[in-house]
Amino acid sequence: AGIGITIAVAQLHIVLGGSPSSSVVDNLRALPAQLAHPQVAALAMSALTLSVLLAWPRIPGRVGQILRTVPGALVAVAAATTTAALASLTLPKVDLPSWRSHALAGLPEGPVLGIAAAVLTTTLVCSVQSLLGAVAVDKLTARRPAQQGRSDLDRELLGQGAANIVSGTLGGLPVAGVAVRSSANVHAGAVSRNSTMLHGVWITVAALLMVPLLELIPLAALASLVMAVGIQMVSLHHIRTVTRHREVLVYVVTTLGVVVLGVLEGVVLGIAMAVGVALHRLTRTRITRSVGPDGVHHVRVRGQLTFLAVPRLSRALHLVPPGAEAVIELDGSFMDHAAYESLHDWQSAHTNRGGSV
Incomplete structure (x- = not known):
């Protein structure tokens, strides 16, 4: 829920035609001014994307059944991109880096303890986020008859570690499993790990062969799509469940900790609160x-x-x-x-x- 709120608040700024900061608190402070002066073109493309995204699963009859073989998110982004291109709208679009200026990574410089702390922090944040994402996906797919069992968390971390070694060597960003893309994958009908590998294949193909086409996509369309997925990660059913089990204090502290401080800090705060609540209960047993x-x-x-x-x-x-x-x-x-x-x-x-x- 904390990750979902963080994503939704940041993407709301792009939906309104602005630019988010890295802090959720700063994004919330800047939101009233952004709401007072929205960019009409960006807001229109966002509204179109959300309308298609919500209407696509509700198309009735056999026609709707056939059309739903194509994911609604893909149709929504394609519709917004086509509309923006035909109307010649001036608004921020996807801007991909050039392969020509890419440089391989060099060895890090600085104090050994500082480098070790940076490596350890990245490892912990990526590991916690990946494992939380894996557990969340297991819950989303638990009731599916075609599901192929729960995630292998050891394999998850081994794969992530290998990917980070390769990514770092090539000068790339740290790699982590994230709940937002996994949730979108599940909602599109994914049932096995093949969908995740196919996701990587599509990204590779898109980055190598489809750059001119991708740079036509309005950022507002992508932001509205990601914002919708982030909102769906805040489950009302889950909130009712933790309230009934008297765990709402742990839920609220973890969510606020993730939103205000970050994933790792929020999880640590949540664990500390859970232990505190359990100790309080134990003293009365x-x-x-x-x-x-x-x-x-x-x-x-x-x-x-x-x-x-x-x-x-x-x-x-x-x-x-x-x-x-x-x-x-x-x-x-x-x-x-x-x-x-x-x-x-x-x-x-x-x-x-x-x-x-």
Whole structure:
């Protein structure tokens, strides 16, 4: 959600005909002035792109079914580019660098500690962003019958590391998996890693053979497309889920941290808040065990049952003799997955040994 908001706010400036800065806070401060003086041509191309993007999946009948084999995003950008060219509109367009002036990278200069810190920071940011993107895509595609399993995160990092070595050697930018293009890929119907590799092939073909055509595309059309994908990354269903599970504080802190400070800092803040919330819940958790007159073992949990309380819960459960009758009483409004798994595994093992729970 934090990445989506960051993307959407930055692209909104281009949609209105301006230029965004690298800081989300600065972009928000400059937004009122940008809204007061929009560039009409850029706004018109953005509106056209969004209209086509929203209308394309809703074309009825067999005609619509055939047309939808072409991704709506591609049609929307093509429509805006054609309109801008025919109307001879003066507005910022894609400006690709020239291959003629490219120079290979040299060895870095400066203090060793400074270079090491730069390398480590780039590694952490790219790794965190790539893994977050992979997990987000897994969630988007989890319910598809044709999905080929979850992402291999080790392979993700190995591929990213190899790509960064090659990119750095050629003088390119750092490489990372990003959620915005992955989300667009999923919405276009992607079901396997072949779609990602094909994405790389298309970029290579476009960069080598289609530069004159790409430089006709209005930046406002691309910005509106990317802004729509960024907005879709803020899931209302997910917000309702974390609110119901009393995790909304972690969600808000992580989102604001990513928006204001950056991806790495936001994730670290989110983890710190999650640990703080779990510790707060743990301080109110009491686990007791007793044996009734009828020989039934009672294990009572009062308060929130999180992963931090699992060791105490396991000790209490293992004191119940094999084959005994046990009653587990949970008196709390929250139980996380680690606690559930521990309880479920013990229940299965205890009943398999002749006991009852």
